[in-house]
Amino acid sequence: EHDARELEWEKERMKQEKEKQRRKRLRQEKSEGQEEADANMSDAEESAGGSDNDSVSSKTTDAHVPKYHYPWQDGKNNFSWTKYLEYCGRSKGLAKAAPLKLWTEPFPFARNLFRPGMKLEAIDPCHQALFCVVTVSETVGFRLRLHFDGYSDQHDFWINADSWNLFPVGWCEKNGRQLEPPLGVIGFSWKAYLEHCKGQAAPRQAFVNKGHTTVIPPNNFRVGMKLEAEDRKNMWVCVASVADVLDNRVLIHFDGWDKAYDVWSEVSSPYIHPIGWCAANNVVLHPPNDYPNPESFNWHEYLQETNSMAVPARAFKTRPSREFKVNMKLEAVDKRNPALIRVATVTEVQDYQIKLHFDGWGEEFDYWVDDDSPDLHPPSWCSKTGHRLQTPLTPEEIAEYVELGISCGTSGCKGLGHVRGPIYTSHHTAYGCPYAIQNINKDPESFIPDRLHIPSERKKSKATPKIKLDLRQNVEPKDSLNEVDECEGQKKRVRKRRKFFDELSPPEPNRSHKVPKMSIDDTKSQGTLNHLVQSPGLMDIPPVSSIPASSTSSSLASPNPTVSQASQPQEEPLEQGVDMIVHQSVFNPGYNPHPVAPLPHSWERHRHLTAPLGDAKKADVETWNAEQVHQMVSRIPGCEQVASVFTHEQIDGEALLMMTQNDLVSLLHIKLGPAIKIMAVIMCLKSSV
Known part of the structure; x- marks a missing residue:
C-alpha cells in the first residue's frame, strides 16, 4: 500500500510539473503581448495598466493559492491531519497524533473576547516579577499579541488568550501587587489613564481562568521561605526564596541576584527542590551571589543569618512527565517566529522535555522545549481556534518562493518575521531572517535590547522631584486653587492638574535611566502610547x-x-x-x-x-x-x-x-x-x- 501511494504521489508530481510549465508559457505570452501593446501609442496606457493588473493578480494568486495539491490536502486544498498521518505512515507506526490526554485543556472552552486596543495587566515574560500595563495589538485565533504601553513594538509578545499571566484592569490594586505604569507616567490610575488615552479595558469575561479572582497561598509555600531552584538558563541549582505566591504558582527569586531573574514556577515543577536536595543527589549547589565563603555554605547557618524558614519537604509534589513519544505529531509555536504555528514532530524525549522538529525543515532548526509548554497544542488546535497553521514544507514550495522572489535566500523561508521582533513583520535578506544560519543559534537578547534598559545617550540632569501624585484621587486641600473634574459630561470647578509634575516620573530604586515625558497620539484608534517625548532636566538619581x-x-x-x-x-x-x-x-x-x-x-x-x-x-x-x-x-x-x-x-x-x-x-x-x-x-x- 505504501508503494502504491508513492507511485500515485509521483504521478501527481508529474502533473504538477506539466502545469507549472504551462503557466510559465502563459506568462511568457503575456509578456510578449505587452511589448506589442507598448508599440501601439494610442493604447499604451490601457495596455500597460491591464498588463500590470494581470501581473499583480497572477503574482498574488501564486503567492496565496497553492499551485500544488498534496496528498494531505482535502478537496479545498486545506490541510487535513487525517490524510497527513496516513501519508506519513500511521498504519505502520511511523506517525501518530499526540493524544489529547497530554493536555489539561486540549482546546479552549470559550471564545477569544479580546480585541485590538483593549488594555489589561500582564506579567512580563522577560521580567516575570513585573506586572505591566499592556494593550492588545493583534488577535489571531485564540492568541494575542500584547504591547507594553510606552515602549517600542519590538518588545511585543504573543500569548494564549487563556494564559494565567493575564489579568483584568485593576487586578493588581485589588490583590496587593505593584503595577508597573507606562513609561513616563506617575500617579497612575486606570480610570484617569483610560480617559486620557481614550482606551478600553478588556472585559472580565475575556479572562477565562477564574482563579484570578482570589489569591490563595497553595499548599505550604509562603513568601520568604527558602528552597533550591534550577536556573534553567545557566543550568545551575541555586539558593532561592519564594518571592510571591499566586494560585498554584510561586515566584522564585535567586538569592543575591536582581529580581530581573525571577521566574514563576508551578508548585509541582520538577525544577524546584527542598533544601538539602543537592547534597542528597550529589549536585553542586550555588550559594547566593557575593556570599562570603561560598565553599563553606551551610543551610542551617544561612537560615539563621536570614531569619527565614525552609519550604517544608512535604510541599514538593513533583508532577509526572507528559507521556510524549517519539514520532508523535502536534502543532507548536515557532519560537524563532512566534506569530507562526507549525506542524511538528517529537524526535526525542528526555525527562520533562521533548525535542521538536518542524516537518519539512532541516534538523538544524530542531530545539528542546518543556513538555508542559503553553506553546504546544494538539493536532487540529489551529482549525478549532481559527489560527492559521503552517503546513509541512515541501521542495516545491521552496522552489516556488525563489521563483516568486519572496525568499530571502534561506531555504524554506518566505520572508515572514524578523530577528528584531514584531517591530518588523517581514525581511528581505538573510541578515534579518530568523532561520538564517548565522541567527538560529544566537541569543534573542543580542537582537532585541532589554526593555528596561534605556539608551545611554539620553542626557543626564537633576534628580526627579519626589512627588506622589495619585490621579485616582486628584484631591487637594480645601485652600487650594481650582480643580477640574468631569462627571457624566458636566464640568465643575475643582483643582486644576499640575502640568509640571503630572508628566514626570518618581525616582525608582533600581533605575538609573531618565524617564521621559509621556505623549499620547490620540489619532491612533488603539489608544496606545506610540510616542515618547523626552523631558529635559529629569533623571532618576538619588537626591543631590x-x-x-x-x-x-x-x-x-x-x-x-x-x-x-x-x-x-x-x-x-x-x-x-x-x-x-x-x-x-x-x-x-x-x-x-x-x-x-x-x-x-x-x-x-x-x-x-x-x-x-x-x-x-x-x-x-x-x-x-x-x-x-x-x-x-x-x-x-x-x-x-x-x-x-x-x-x-x-x-x-x-x-x-x-x-x-x-x-x-x-x-x-x-x-x-x-x-x-x-x-x-x-x-x-x-x-x-
Missing part, C-alpha cells in the same frame, strides 16, 4: 545632597564647572544696575548650579536680587502654597509679569525648590532673563537653613 561632589560634577551642564570661574574672562561691571549683575551671574556665577556644600563667598554679590525674601528659610518655603510662591516671584525685579505662571501651573513651595533653570525655560516657558533671576532666588532659598 546624597551624591559625592566628584560624581555630581560629572552631571553638570558645563563640561568642567569646577574651573569655570578661572577659565571664563573676567568682566568689570560698568554700572551697578540689575541687568549688569544678571549678566555676570550668567557668565561668571562663581557657584555650582547644583551645590553639594555651602555656597561660596561670591554668592553674596547676587543676594540683593533676593531682598524681597526677607528671612525666609528653606523649611518655611517647603510649606508654601502656589499663591505664596506667586507673591514671592512677583516681588523679584523684572518678574512681575511671569508670576502668574506659578499660580496657573500650581507650583507650590516644595515644587519650586526642585526646579531647575531648564525647567523654568522649557516647561514653564519663562524667558531666559526672568528665569535666571528666579533661579537665583531658588538657589538662595535652597542654601538657607
Whole structure:
C-alpha cells in the first residue's frame, strides 16, 4: 500500500510539473503581448495598466493559492491531519497524533473576547516579577499579541488568550501587587489613564481562568521561605526564596541576584527542590551571589543569618512527565517566529522535555522545549481556534518562493518575521531572517535590547522631584486653587492638574535611566502610547545632597564647572544696575548650579536680587502654597509679569525648590532673563537653613 501511494504521489508530481510549465508559457505570452501593446501609442496606457493588473493578480494568486495539491490536502486544498498521518505512515507506526490526554485543556472552552486596543495587566515574560500595563495589538485565533504601553513594538509578545499571566484592569490594586505604569507616567490610575488615552479595558469575561479572582497561598509555600531552584538558563541549582505566591504558582527569586531573574514556577515543577536536595543527589549547589565563603555554605547557618524558614519537604509534589513519544505529531509555536504555528514532530524525549522538529525543515532548526509548554497544542488546535497553521514544507514550495522572489535566500523561508521582533513583520535578506544560519543559534537578547534598559545617550540632569501624585484621587486641600473634574459630561470647578509634575516620573530604586515625558497620539484608534517625548532636566538619581561632589560634577551642564570661574574672562561691571549683575551671574556665577556644600563667598554679590525674601528659610518655603510662591516671584525685579505662571501651573513651595533653570525655560516657558533671576532666588532659598 505504501508503494502504491508513492507511485500515485509521483504521478501527481508529474502533473504538477506539466502545469507549472504551462503557466510559465502563459506568462511568457503575456509578456510578449505587452511589448506589442507598448508599440501601439494610442493604447499604451490601457495596455500597460491591464498588463500590470494581470501581473499583480497572477503574482498574488501564486503567492496565496497553492499551485500544488498534496496528498494531505482535502478537496479545498486545506490541510487535513487525517490524510497527513496516513501519508506519513500511521498504519505502520511511523506517525501518530499526540493524544489529547497530554493536555489539561486540549482546546479552549470559550471564545477569544479580546480585541485590538483593549488594555489589561500582564506579567512580563522577560521580567516575570513585573506586572505591566499592556494593550492588545493583534488577535489571531485564540492568541494575542500584547504591547507594553510606552515602549517600542519590538518588545511585543504573543500569548494564549487563556494564559494565567493575564489579568483584568485593576487586578493588581485589588490583590496587593505593584503595577508597573507606562513609561513616563506617575500617579497612575486606570480610570484617569483610560480617559486620557481614550482606551478600553478588556472585559472580565475575556479572562477565562477564574482563579484570578482570589489569591490563595497553595499548599505550604509562603513568601520568604527558602528552597533550591534550577536556573534553567545557566543550568545551575541555586539558593532561592519564594518571592510571591499566586494560585498554584510561586515566584522564585535567586538569592543575591536582581529580581530581573525571577521566574514563576508551578508548585509541582520538577525544577524546584527542598533544601538539602543537592547534597542528597550529589549536585553542586550555588550559594547566593557575593556570599562570603561560598565553599563553606551551610543551610542551617544561612537560615539563621536570614531569619527565614525552609519550604517544608512535604510541599514538593513533583508532577509526572507528559507521556510524549517519539514520532508523535502536534502543532507548536515557532519560537524563532512566534506569530507562526507549525506542524511538528517529537524526535526525542528526555525527562520533562521533548525535542521538536518542524516537518519539512532541516534538523538544524530542531530545539528542546518543556513538555508542559503553553506553546504546544494538539493536532487540529489551529482549525478549532481559527489560527492559521503552517503546513509541512515541501521542495516545491521552496522552489516556488525563489521563483516568486519572496525568499530571502534561506531555504524554506518566505520572508515572514524578523530577528528584531514584531517591530518588523517581514525581511528581505538573510541578515534579518530568523532561520538564517548565522541567527538560529544566537541569543534573542543580542537582537532585541532589554526593555528596561534605556539608551545611554539620553542626557543626564537633576534628580526627579519626589512627588506622589495619585490621579485616582486628584484631591487637594480645601485652600487650594481650582480643580477640574468631569462627571457624566458636566464640568465643575475643582483643582486644576499640575502640568509640571503630572508628566514626570518618581525616582525608582533600581533605575538609573531618565524617564521621559509621556505623549499620547490620540489619532491612533488603539489608544496606545506610540510616542515618547523626552523631558529635559529629569533623571532618576538619588537626591543631590546624597551624591559625592566628584560624581555630581560629572552631571553638570558645563563640561568642567569646577574651573569655570578661572577659565571664563573676567568682566568689570560698568554700572551697578540689575541687568549688569544678571549678566555676570550668567557668565561668571562663581557657584555650582547644583551645590553639594555651602555656597561660596561670591554668592553674596547676587543676594540683593533676593531682598524681597526677607528671612525666609528653606523649611518655611517647603510649606508654601502656589499663591505664596506667586507673591514671592512677583516681588523679584523684572518678574512681575511671569508670576502668574506659578499660580496657573500650581507650583507650590516644595515644587519650586526642585526646579531647575531648564525647567523654568522649557516647561514653564519663562524667558531666559526672568528665569535666571528666579533661579537665583531658588538657589538662595535652597542654601538657607
